[in-house]
Amino acid sequence: MDFFVCQQWRSTRGNHAGMVNLCKSLTKLNKENRVLIVPEIRLPVRGQTIVQSVYYFFIAIILTLRLKKGDRVFLMEYLLPTHNQFIISNIVKYTKPYIKCVGLAHLVPQMLNRHFACDAKLKKWGDSVDCILTFGSSLSKYLINRGIGENKVKTTFHYVDDYYNEDRPSNCKGRIQIIIMGGMQRDFDTLWTIIDNVQDVDFHLCVGNNNNIYSRFLLMKKMNLQLYGYLTEKELRKLMLQCDLSLNVMSDTIGSNVITTSMAMGLGMIVSDVGSIRDYCDESNAFFCKNSEDFIICLNNISKNPSILNDIKYHAMLKAKRFSINKFHNYIRDL
The missing domain is CATH 3.40.50.2000 (Glycogen Phosphorylase B;)
Known part of the structure; x- marks a missing residue:
């Protein structure tokens, strides 16, 4: 037992x-x-x-x-x-x-x-x-x-719950929608620079109960930035389904619920190349960036060529299946 x-x-x-x-x-x-x-x-x-x-x-x-x-x-x-x-x-x-x-x-x-x-x-x-x-x-x-x-x-590996598994079409339609989630080890200074220099995509920034971050980004007054406070899990899942990319600007990561659930929901990944991120992502499902300039160039390129996301989103869903709760259970059982 x-x-x-x-x-x-x-x-x-x-x-x-x-x-x-x-x-x-x-x-x-x-x-x-x-x-x-x-x-x-x-x-x-x-x-x-x-x-x-x-x-x-x-x-x-x-x-x-x-x-x-x-x-x-x-x-x-x-x-x-x-x-x-x-x-x-x-x-x-x-x-x-x-x-x-x-x-x-x-x-x-x-x-x-x-x-x-x-x-x-x-x-x-x-x-x-x-x-x-x-x-x-x-x-x-x-x-x-x-x-x-x-x-x-x-x-x-960090498991992903079946609640977030979503097989959906990977083709992008219209303006690119980008969701930003998570608070642990997030680099909000770099994120500010990125949002301030990318105009042709829409950002959805979820800050939960962090009123300081909410107030700070409210000052940007950007037409392509939508801020969200606390969202229920159902509301967050619905928002993820409306998006194409998960943007993760981080100082470090050692396995993240945000990463695995984003992939399971069929979101392409654009991530800081830090910590253990390559345990979860590779070039088939993610864009890796070292600094704000990398992120800005990458996002501006995506906004001009949205079709490049199709394969990225498809492979994100495929890779997420490696992190299922059943596989985690088997790992623990055999430990």
Whole structure:
């Protein structure tokens, strides 16, 4: 039996993204699996960390009472000290050392540098689990370079939920529509420069509850820029269906829900060539850019030759099938 411990987040509550949905999907594929969901606790930082730690301590006790030989524990937000799943791995390993513990890490190196300034601390967390999973090769290399054993780090992929699979015509009609989603490691300064210098496409910028970004881009007063605050999942999916391209201007990525869902929805990809992006995209389904000039040249070229997107969109849908929940389940099962 596999036990999945995951953290509830307000941004992914009740939708088809995030670790809670992943764990529930894995349980549907194997009825023996069990999911333990930790609620999001919103308190001043110090109080929140203390309460979260107490919560994880009690989960560890519950697990030690239920675990038996052959069971496995998956910690779905590992290497995140503010939500300290290290407590669980430590207690499980101390009380039942024969139980396999797997930690999933999905913070970018820049954030891990802040949480783990000392290599010894990071190695201590690594020693407390049997395996660390990542969603991208760049994060795997980072962890190995920081002292985690190469045989302990495994690279898998960010799944895409069936909700987003959409087989649709790949031909572009009319003016090119471009959707911009996501907030993690997004380079909004470069994005501003791009939008300000591309006139002949329409941009749809989704900023969720980020009022600062919304207010900032509202000042552009561009006729070809439409801003969106919070959208329900259904509304976002409908907007994605109206678009041709997913624009991702990033400082880093180690596997992204935005990337995989965009591909599954048949959107061509135009992306920063950073991090683990080439684990998910190649020249058949994406345009890779190094800086704002690359993005501007690429988008202006697309606006003049929209037919070049047809193959890009088709191959995005094809490649997304590699990241299905069923394939992720099989990977976990055979781990």
